Amino acid sequence: MSQGRMIEAAFRRMPSSCPECGSSSVVEDDLYSQRQWVCEDCGSVVEEGLLTTLLSDETQGRDVPYHASTEEIKKPCRNLIAGFIRVRAMCRILRLSNDMESEVVSLFERAYNLPNFLHVTITKKEVLGGCCILCVCRQRNWPVSMGTVAYLLGADSSVIGTVYQELIKSLNIKATTTGITDLMESFCYDFKLGPQQVEEVLSETPQRLLDRMSALIELASDTWIVTGRQPLPLLMGSVYVAWQSLNPSARMKYSFTKFCKIGKAPEQSWRRSRDTALKRVSELLEVLCKLGRELPWLRGVPVEPKTVTTLVEDILKHRRALLSRAIQKYQQQLQNQLSETQTTECDDDPSESNRCEPPSSESSDQAECENPADEEATDCQLPPSHWGKSHLFLPPCVKSRKRQRVDVPQLEVTGDEDISDSEIESYIRSPGEIKLYLKAQKELKQE
């Protein structure tokens, strides 16, 4: 045994009793690097070890790591403190209440000390703060979108997504998704369209805007425009259509960009998703057209996306009835078409079929006159046997399939077949090829 060890062993024997008070409860209570044995009852130091270290201790002993020292217990680490400051700042920006803020801070502290968040990059720790805010807001039904949190942190929403999923899994949090209807109100109030801020003809109270917008969003949700899409471009598109429809004669001439500038919407949000917002506007107008055609007092006046904004108020007022009418009519047309094709198929005699053809074409003409947009309703892009043909309203991703999926005929194998040598040889380079390859590599390296 080394010298240091022998001295250690000598000191390791426990003193049995305290010489001062005689009690036998003597414990080892070190004072920093000095070993001491202290009586629990009277507090006197019974024995103590060496204050200085031996050479063997210094060279062979292990350093105390930071996490085992007393320093860490007394003070939280710097990153945690910085995290608290950042989280509180974000809560103030989002105007959360005081108790929500304290809830966020305590959640952040809990999450920070979890093993899967303790040893991650600083970026991830910053994002963790934002995700805690998101969690608490969702639990309290306070609508905050991930996009907002991403903007505040300057991070990508995919990173936020991964950290958020990890957080709710590790802490077993049950938080519901923020629906688009929850985000509407705060979104509306972002637009500065009060009578003091813009001209009379362009101004709109947030409440009126909100009412019109919620009706539009409800209609969009019924006709498959909302599901599976990013909420922000749709909110932007619908607020634009809502604003226009509240005074169509004066406001139809303003483009989407102009509207965003008038309303002084935060520029980074609408600039980035302008194209998508315009696509949503066109989808919304298409749906409004389909319903507008069912208005009984129009009597055959063509309803176009460019002019439908004037009819929006009426359409939204009676949207339930118009929806059911449009769908019923569409189903009826499908039935008619089906029975027509069946009757023309049944005819074997050409003369009979000639006779049958004019009436069938007549009725199909009539059907077309009634609903000239039948071709638009069921997109020509879909093959005739596609199930989508039987639905008047379809999710746009079904309607506009860019590329047909071709199912490759399946290879039938058992897995244990013989493998021909020639096939394997075809995957191996010949010696000549190898030489050429090495030569080319050398030449490329020399360059």
Add this chain to the structure above:
Amino acid sequence: MEQNNSIPPFTQGLSPQGSMTPGLTLFSPMMPYGTGLTPQPVQNTNSLSLLEEQQRQQQQQQAASQQQGGMVAGSGQTPQLYHSQVSTTTALPGNTPLYNTPLTPMTPVTPATPASESSGIVPQLQNIVSTVNLGCKLDLKTIALRARNAEYNPKRFAAVIMRIREPRTTALIFSSGKMVCTGAKSEEQSRLAARKYARVVQKLGFPAKFLDFKIQNMVGSCDVKFPIRLEGLVLTHQQFSSYEPELFPGLIYRMIKPRIVLLIFVSGKVVLTGAKVRGEIYEAFENIYPILKGFRKTT
């Protein structure tokens, strides 16, 4: 275990016929509705079950219409379910055995459940990931130099990426001798492909074996042919679903039994992944189909 797995050099066929492939259980019927219906015994082991017959007929009809549209590839054969040759006559189910090919051990036997109970839709396998141990250390530089179909960039990734044409797959070959094979559309194809890669490595001069072939993951997809209300589904099945439209357009459903993850989209397309055997994918789809039908709103 040794008898199946070692490859004597230059022999035909790597494992004896009829060996049990590891990790495959036969597809057991799930009766999730508690109807008390017991599966009917299959009449003739060489004929297809009712379900497969109907599916085959549907697919043949589709293939016929596709042929009119000029979209089927080359041979004009319909896409296959389980068995190899298909006769073009569509016989009524249960009449005569159409197939003389014996059932291979990989083929699951679906019992003749009535069509009204099951969905009638069979998920198609899209990708199989499997691993195998070649049992010897490999020199990746040599492999990359001497094989035509290999790429190796040690700064980017510490494995050789090798591809073969038939079955169309990709393999990652590591210097420890372990290999990952991806891209096959069936378990048999994956096994055949893994064996071909092992043969290539053998021919390059390494004493490669074929140990512990195991299917690690199977991915399937199908179409329920109606649009789905994802917002409704996430409300009623909150503990299993995660739907964040800001992050991903589909709903992620984590089924507990079997342990499968399903990606459900508004268009009605469903992707199932995480299966170790084919039956888990079918079971998971049969479980989710009645739930999805509940969210089919005709608008």
